[in-house]
């Protein structure tokens with residue numbers, strides 16, 4: 448891995464943000480949904496979904512819950 452030492456740190460940083468912008472770091476995860484009645488009746492399958500991230504761990508249930516897929520998760524792929 449000697450080649451890695453030739454990379455200036457700032458170029459590595461730019462590459463990291465580029466990857467985030469492209470959504471490459473977006474993690475696809477097993478389906479989960481909220482048990483909270485006031486939350487949207489959808490399930491999520493991305494760890495970085497803004498709506499899914501608002502579900503507290505004590506409300507997070509695995510599986511689809513019989514709900515349609517979250518629009519933001521659909522957009523993420």
Ligand SMILES: [Zn+2]
Nearest residue numbers: 491496517520
């Ligand atoms: Zn979602």
